[in-house]
């Protein structure tokens with residue numbers, strides 16, 4: 535595909551996945567609106583339809599809970615092709631939603647949409663109306679997921695991290711005992727995608743067991759912080775939230791909301807929390823198991839995200855780049871979702887090895903900001919090349935470049951639009 539054709543094709547993917555105010559990630563496999571997908575997709579829409587881009591975020595917030603939580607899936611209308619759907623989550627609200635969150639990219643993308651908008655009047659009005667809802671969401675994180683002000687958020691489900699079957703969660707998830715009374719279920723994902731590219735059955739049983747834990751706790755977050763058998767600190771959540779708070783602070787100042795001191799307090803704590811995840815010997819940041827308190831010593835693509843957060847010192851940024859260069863010796867395309875030196879690296883299984891365009895975008899942004907434009911460019915080129923070679927796939931094989939998972943995928947199309955224009 536030539537770039538011009540690919541650009542047209544990327545716009546076509548978003549239009550085809552548009553369900554009127556929200557964009558599904560891909561037909562069949564994911565027929566609802568997902569939180570962080572909506573953020574990236576809005577950035578893509580911004581390149582050719584600004585009102586539609588803002589609508590994506592407004593529609594997402596229709597799912598926000600009264601306590602501020604922004605759920606990871608909003609089930610705007612019934613669809614049978616995905617499991618678990620609204621019945622299994624058992625959340626009684628309209629529209630129905632899941633009961634967990636996802637990487638909170640929204641504040642950061644609202645800022646960049648406001649900065650790049652052609653229609654400034656529209657952008658300012660939309661940012662102003664979204665701001666209080668984003669603030670409520672970030673206050674929820676602080677109040678319900680970090681009540682002791684450790685600077686790290688407690689994550690209660692691998693789905694919250696966005697990197698569902700990452701090897702980082704193996705031990706923490708294995709500790710979850712499968713509910714003997716788990717209601718029977720039929721997976722739908724493996725009807726759409728080759729099972730060798732999806733999580734394993736043992737993981738799904740535990741993913742579903744956790745839903746029953748939440749329901750039994752009446753979705754009471756503070757109770758789940760004590761009782762949930764799966765509790766981790768995730769670099770994807772903490773780094774995305776840290777940057778989102780930097781951008782929320784910027785928005786507060788720019789729009790005159792006056793919450794700068796409160797947000798600055800959160801930033802101070804998360805700066806300390808994230809930097810506490812650094813491992814000097816490995817030259818990387820590690821996720822942490824909050825049940826054992828131990829670092830999870832497996833390198834994953836999120837290990838580079840303190841560059842995106844902006845918390846890393848210049849020395850640590852340099853070490854991260856060295857580590858990334860080591861990874862690049864092992865794969866053709868950056869950035870594999872798991873350290874290719876690790877015995878847990880599986881180049882075609884979902885978050886255990888494949889390259890994801892959205893994570894590449896976050897890492898490249900961080901590298902550029904730390905003064906490594908060439909490394910950022912390498913990641914950007916690899917991503918564009920993958921799309922040109924294999925289309926708008928959900929993720930890609932880091933050795934062969936083959937497209938994996940769902941196709942005609944919204945966030946891959948969005949990143950292509952953002953990066954090639």
Ligand code: 9WN
Nearest residue numbers: 559564568570571606693696697698
């Ligand atoms: C569960 C929609 C989502 C992404 C996640 C990705 C995958 C869902 C699933 O798809 O997760 O949320 O059912 O596999 O892991 O990052 O947001 O694209």
